[in-house]
Amino acid sequence: MALVVQKYGGTSMGSIERIQNVARRVAKTYDDGNDVVVIVSAMAGETNKLVALANEMCEFPSEREYDVLVAAGEQVSIALLSMGLQSMGYKAKSYLGHQIPIYTDNAFSKARIEEIEDKKIREDLKNGTIIVVAGFQGVDREGNVTTMGRGGSDTSAVAVAAALKADVCEIYTDVDGVYTTDPRIVPEASKIEKISYDEMLEMASLGAKVLQIRSVEFAKKYGVVVHVRSSFNDNPGTLVMKEDADMETVLVSGITYNKDEAKISMMRVPDKPGIASQLFSPLTEANITVDMIIQNVSNEGYTDMTFTVPRTDFKKALKIVQDTAGKIGAGGVISDESIAKVSIVGVGMRSHSGIASKMFQTLSQEGINIQMISTSEIKVSCVISAKYTELAVRVLHEAFGLSAGDAKAE
Ligand code: ADP
Numbered sequence: 558m559a560l561v562v563q564k565y566g567g568t569s570m571g572s573i574e575r576i577q578n579v580a581r582r583v584a585k586t587y588d589d590g591n592d593v594v595v596i597v598s599a600m601a602g603e604t605n606k607l608v609a610l611a612n613e614m615c616e617f618p619s620e621r622e623y624d625v626l627v628a629a630g631e632q633v634s635i636a637l638l639s640m641g642l643q644s645m646g647y648k649a650k651s652y653l654g655h656q657i658p659i660y661t662d663n664a665f666s667k668a669r670i671e672e673i674e675d676k677k678i679r680e681d682l683k684n685g686t687i688i689v690v691a692g693f694q695g696v697d698r699e700g701n702v703t704t705m706g707r708g709g710s711d712t713s714a715v716a717v718a719a720a721l722k723a724d725v726c727e728i729y730t731d732v733d734g735v736y737t738t739d740p741r742i743v744p745e746a747s748k749i750e751k752i753s754y755d756e757m758l759e760m761a762s763l764g765a766k767v768l769q770i771r772s773v774e775f776a777k778k779y780g781v782v783v784h785v786r787s788s789f790n791d792n793p794g795t796l797v798m799k800e801d802a803d804m805e806t807v808l809v810s811g812i813t814y815n816k817d818e819a820k821i822s823m824m825r826v827p828d829k830p831g832i833a834s835q836l837f838s839p840l841t842e843a844n845i846t847v848d849m850i851i852q853n854v855s856n857e858g859y860t861d862m863t864f865t866v867p868r869t870d871f872k873k874a875l876k877i878v879q880d881t882a883g884k885i886g887a888g889g890v891i892s893d894e895s896i897a898k899v900s901i902v903g904v905g906m907r908s909h910s911g912i913a914s915k916m917f918q919t920l921s922q923e924g925i926n927i928q929m930i931s932t933s934e935i936k937v938s939c940v941i942s943a944k945y946t947e948l949a950v951r952v953l954h955e956a957f958g959l960s961a962g963d964a965k966a967e
């Protein structure tokens with residue numbers, strides 16, 4: 558008998574019929590002789606509605622109440638799925654994050670899982686119960702409801718799989734695996750059979766929303782093999798696992814895009830030691846993650862600093878940066894919310910040169926201006942105007958020969 562953890566995302570849980578479909582899949586896994594723990598997301602669109610309500614109520618909602626609100630969607634799904642399973646004759650029981658408990662730190666809306674108690678789950682499994690756990694939410698040590706950031710149910714699932722030392726962790730979604738790029742933008746994208754944790758980490762952090770980045774960090778840390786597959790068919794999906802020999806032969810494994818960042822520039826900043834720290838420390842204190850940073854060469858004792866922040870933190874960040882600009886005597890602050898970051902990712906880049914220049918050339922041939930660039934061993938990212946995102950993804954996918962049927966670029 559194996560212990561199987563399955564996670565079903567919003568689209569898979571999007572209607573009563575779809576929840577019934579999920580119930581049938583879960584029941585089949587149970588009938589095959591497995592213990593089953595299911596993690597579910599809110600029904601499609603529900604979390605967005607809750608976020609919109611919070612923003613309608615006030616400009617800067619209290620972080621604690623924001624989490625209480627946005628965690629509500631998952632409560633509906635766990636109850637409905639448990640009812641569905643019970644009406645099919647199975648023993649099923651739903652759990653909210655705090656009932657397990659899934660303990661997190663107190664960073665509301667981006668909480669990190671610290672510990673998961675497995676006592677209740679194990680007891681229920683022993684008497685043949687299917688466990689249905691609310692994804693995305695946990696509880697801090699003071700008993701406050703916390704949430705783990707958008708897409709956080711993936712992380713709940715991998716963390717539960719790690720805590721229970723599950724034999725299998727399956728993430729069921731609306732595509733049948735991880736593709737070379739978002740198949741909604743490039744229908745010719747090909748499915749990746751297996752991908753290393755590091756590549757998946759880059760793909761996720763650069764915008765491939767098929768897995769939340771923290772779920773991949775968890776999987777890597779605890780060696781959980783994650784199987785990404787579709788809840789609408791039985792196709793084999795993608796295995797996210799430790800790097801193996803044949804993965805290295807692929808030069809570029811995927812193209813990603815991210816429209817969830819905004820750009821802020823502080824102009825004419827006095828160029829002296831300590832300025833970067835004065836600029837970025839208040840952002841760190843406010844729990845805002847800064848992504849790409851560019852500092853221009855000094856000109857007459859002044860420099861310009863440009864960086865990107867998550868769009869969800871944009872208003873908060875801009876206010877902080879404007880305050881800082883006043884304090885340090887900068888020339889002014891300008892910002893741009895309509896940017897996108899497109900990236901190419903692949904472990905094979907480590908041992909090849911010329912990949913970045915091919916990317917720049919491909920974008921320039923389409924007249925797309927590059928505003929910022931950042932590179933690592935296994936990725937190159939460019940910030941461009943948001944309106945060119947789809948075009949950039951398509952031409953890069955083609956330039957690197959990633960379409961189904963293309964021979965992989967060596
Ligand atoms: P769920 O609600 O099941 O968590 P998500 O919407 O979070 O599903 O993630 C699945 C979506 O991720 C797909 O519908 C697809 O559009 C998008 N996606 C982006 N990049 C990729 C990629 N490289 N491979 C597969 N899907 C991708």
Ligand code: ASP
Pocket residue numbers: 566567598599604605630692693706707708709710711
């Ligand atoms: N319901 C949450 C969201 O929409 C969490 C998840 O779906 O993973 O972000």
Ligand code: MG
Pocket residue numbers: 566708711766767768769
């Ligand atoms: Mg998701």
